[in-house]
Amino acid sequence: MTARILVVDDNQLNLDLLNARLTMEYYEVATALDGHQALEALARESFDIVLLDIMMPGIDGFEVCRRIKADPGTMDIPVVMVTALDQMEDRVRGLQAGADDFLTKPVNELQLLARVKSLTRLKMLTDELRLRAHTTRDIAIEELLRRHGTKPEARAEVLLIDERASVFERYSGILRGVANLHHVRDPQEGVLAAAEGGFECVIVSADFATFDPLRVIAQLRSLDRTRFLPIILSSDTENDTLIARALELGVNDFVVRPVDANEFVARLRTQVRRKAYHDGLRSNVAESIELAVTDGLTGLHNRRYLDTHLQSLVDRARKRGRPLSLLITDIDHFKAVNDTHGHDGGDEVLREFGRRLRGQVRGLDLVCRFGGEEFVIVMPDTSAVMAAEIAERLRLDVAETPFAVGADRSKIAVTASLGVATLDPSSAEDGAALIKKADLALYEAKNGGRNKVIAKAA
Template identity: 65%
Template sequence: MTARILVVDDIEANRSLLETRLTAEYYDVITAEDGQRALDICASSPVDLVLLDVMMPGIDGFEVCRKLKASPETCHIPVVIVTALDEMADRVRGLEAGADDFLTKPVNDMQLLARVRSLLRLKMLTDELRLRAVTARDIGLDKLFDADGGDEGGKKPEVLVIEERQSSFDSLVRPMRREFSVSRGEDPQAGVFTAVEGDFDCIFVASRYENFDALRVCSQLRSLDRTRFVPVILVADADDDELVGRALELGVNDYIVRPADPNELIARLRTQVRRKRYHDGLRANIAQSIELAVIDGLTGLYNRRYLETHLETLVARARSRERNLSLLITDIDRFKTVNDTYGHDAGDDVLREFARRLRDNVRGMDLACRYGGEEFVIVMPDTSAEVAADIGERLREQIERDAFLVANGADSLPVTVSVGVATLSRDGDEDARALVKRADEALYEAKAAGRNRVVSDAA
């Protein structure tokens, strides 16, 4: 994963040190020597993450963070305050200003890089949701979510704490009770079931259980549909550095070290709840606003109209940031025979089931669309030609392996699919139309060569 990271510090040696560390991980790093310059850069060019010093001439880091988070154009950019200040009051002040994390100099490399990767994944998801919301507005739909975080009518946020030890649970939740409604999972497995059955705004996971791996709990929460987007905060011990790094790689949103300072705990929890409600609002608005206009009524996937509007933006963004973008076109083989032999109701059953399998084989950031008839398109940001071809082959194998049930399960049909793959050229000025055309030509090759195969045109 590549990204554009802004390092803000008035001391050149500090900027150079962070720039060297991040460049070694293949990030695109830009620097600013003061707060105003940082604000100007964020306002005028794409930035994926800000590493921000506090003590600077002019506008200090706290004020820069507040200004970034107050602007609708920059509020979604993750901000990590990196400073020599190590007092708890400074940490809480930074979090209350809207910072996503607070790291004390000298910065531990493992913690820095794990936190950077975690926040960049979150930024990618936020970008995709925002982009889809803007697309809905641009194609003439009236309502675009005003993402202010919402208070859901004054209802207390629901928090789940998965903690075996009663004393540890009591000490952790004591400062929460005034502002949050707290539930407990008394053991890891029961806690996961409670999380799935409930509607929680945040989940705390203890780093140590008597007979269960805490990372397994985090992995389960991230893999289940009901909890995939619920913020998870790891409650770690002071010597859990390696475990914290692995947890962040698994998708944990944040962590706090025991004994937790009550003010820091509440500040971090508020941040996670605010972000979740922001994302929930975007998702809900997208679903409500574009369903009739850009959702295919039969399969529930986006339709061709949405693809043609959205793909131009994705191509432009991939090109400006020098990132990969791949596109798959799939075509159900001999679909007319299904309609002619079994009827159009059976054909509709096949299309609906194919769309479901398509959704199961793509990531949350990917865009799956019904292109028309029995053709479907998948757009995959940050995906190389090789990975895209592997995904196409995995989909092809699954379609061929598992027969399709029709007529409420009364009949089953063998189905195969042909797939054409194209990846955006890094050279020249290829547009969305040209990318689709190359994928379509690859699909034609696959069908001409006997169907039930994947052909890739990487340009």
């Protein structure tokens, strides 16, 4: 996973140090020596993350951050303030200006890379939601952007998963008047509560006596209902290795106790506002495209939406120099399913097949019913090797678990063939050419005996 990062600092040595560290991890880095240069660069080019110094001549980092977050064109870019300031009021001031996180000089390399990876995933998700909204032109996206951040903040519903009553009492005092804090002591019960309740954020302890906190995070990120729920990791100690791993698994933020009350409230509000914004984008997209571009049987996007949206994804991948893969899958001998179990049975298989596809891929991947028993998955930022592995995982999921049909829920065996293609960065192929390449691979899989994956890397 790569990204374009703008590093802003009036000290050339600091710029060179961060540039070198990030370039070694294959990030594309641009630099600016002051706030004016940074804002000019943001107006000219697109970036995925801004690493921003606070103490600079002219416009300080707080003001630069405020301007970034006030501009609809840049408001979604995560901003990490990199500063030598260690006063709590400066952190609170930065969060109130819209900063997404902080790094303290000298920068800890592990924390730097973990935060960059975490925020890159966030930016990719936001970009995908906005791009889908752009595809459906009738969405009033600008109105949604204008509303973002201006709605009065209601009391948030927050879940704390922690074994200790003392932690709950401490956080309850901090969040009094800000959030309704709910407490579950058992980690497994906490995951279930998060999935069942309408929470806007969940705080997960890093200090369970006999349970791995990373397991809780992984479970929350694997469930549809909690996949996008903000998670704050709460730790007694600053364990860099644990925090870095948690960020990689999808934690949105972390705090180390004892935590400053004002900073904790500011961080929580940042996560709640971000969730409301993303929920609004998803809601607008869903309402606008449901009838026009959704397959009525499976609930997936239909071919009309794919035909409109695929080229946008191809263009974006080329512009950013990122990989893009696509797979086409076809249910083997589907006519026999209809002949044996009727069209109602065939429809049940199609619905379950679509559900399994959706459950095996990321939220930013595009899953469509292409027509009949054919389905397409478009996977941004996915290499040929990764796409082939995903296709094989999908094939196994279909082949190894029977499908239930009819009133008696009788089990039938189903297999699928899959063709995979990856965008060739050296060619001028468009979305239609990419589909054709994947379709040829699918044809090979069918002719080669079915129930297999054939991949065309270029």
